[in-house]
Amino acid sequence: MSNLLSLQNIWVEYGDKVVLERVNLDIATGSFVSIVGPSGAGKSTLLRVILGQEAPTRGQIWLDGAPLPPECGPDRGVVFQRYSVFPHLTVLGNMLFGLECAQSPFLSRLLGAHRRTAIAEAEAMLDAVGLGDSRDIYPAQMSGGMQQRLAIAQALIKRPRILLLDEPFGALDPGIRADMHGLITRLWRDYALTIIMVTHDIKEAFSLGTRVLTIDKRRRDPHAPHRYGATAVYDLELSRKIQPVADGDKSITVDVSGNN
Ligand SMILES: Nc1ncnc2c1ncn2[C@@H]1O[C@H](COP(=O)(O)OP(=O)(O)OP(=O)(O)O)[C@@H](O)[C@H]1O
Ligand SMILES: [Mg+2]
Incomplete structure (x- = not known):
């Protein structure tokens, strides 16, 4: 093993x-x-x-x-009981923020082709957790379960x-x-x-x-x-x-x- x-x-x-x-x-x-x-x-x-x-x-x-x-x-990705997502960013913004930090720490914004790729990846991951229709809303507009789905997607987009x-x-x-x-059982297997x-x-x-x-x-x-x-x-x-x-x-x- x-x-x-x-x-x-x-x-x-x-x-x-x-x-x-x-x-x-x-x-x-x-x-x-x-x-x-x-x-x-x-x-x-x-x-x-x-x-x-x-x-x-x-x-x-x-x-x-x-x-x-x-x-x-x-x-290594992490999800806590609460407060894993940023309240001032939309669902998509939350997803991109993690990628921006990981991929361009000096630029801090994803631009051009990188940004388009990142958005496509973020949308695919949101689909995978069942948030495909929620990309432009804010955490305050989401239920606790949806926020945890977002927190999981945010952790997984960095492919830990x-x-x-x-x-x-x-x-x-x-x-x-x-x-x-x-959901978590499926993600565990799929990824x-x-x-x-x-x-x-x-x-x-x-x-x-x-x-x-x-x-x-x-x-x-x-x-x-x-x-x-x-x-x-x-x-x-x-x-x-x-x-x-x-x-x-x-x-x-x-x-x-x-x-x-
Ligand atoms: N920075 C710190 N300084 C001093 N003590 C700390 C610190 N961080 C954690 N502790 C102490 O360490 C112990 C373990 O805390 P921890 O949060 O890991 O427990 P836990 O098993 O996760 O508890 P719970 O089930 O309530 O979440 C606690 O007594 C806590 O007070
Ligand atoms: Mg604890």
Whole structure:
């Protein structure tokens, strides 16, 4: 099995507060990893570290066998629960903004043929998330579900291989959530993504993920709550829904899924 990401002995400390300790994690190309755990355990912190937004206090992260570059790169996209989109830009403007930053940091505006190509790419991605008819409206005119579709499209237009999702559907109604589950599963397959998703919804974690990881503290000191950090305490590989990968995945998995 090819590992896209490898976290080795990752620690995150703020002063004398230990948030994450000894996190060792190999993430296979094409997997869909759900991360669950109590509030404050350090799930978002772990995503920030993988994104390159925050450096771990100790430990190393490898991406494709090389040290993770110390900044957010186009190979990693992210969607948060809220506020991932820019309210002062239209849907299309939101899509182009990401590309402008990635492709012409000095020009800051896409011009001519580059701009036309970018618009075509943005429109194709908006179609893929079901926002083909919404390119000229503003986020305030959209429902929560539509805003999350836009946030996903915005993350995907840079063609990341890894998509990080931090409770992306947490603020949505159950019906809309079900639609989004269908969407994210389709995008995961169509774009051969590796997804790492934090969720508080255990059912969502199991129904979407190929692997469910629980982050929690292994030990607690009642007199010093910050003394110990959280780590991966349960790590379940689910045998169904394995995304076919090019090099023939031969991993051994345990089926813990009773039903669906
Ligand atoms: N910059 C910081 N300085 C100090 N403490 C921080 C900082 N960022 C995060 N923390 C602390 O790290 C711990 C983990 O926070 P984090 O947001 O990663 O938890 P979480 O598992 O995502 O929680 P939730 O489920 O509520 O989103 C919390 O106790 C938080 O207060
Ligand atoms: Mg969080």
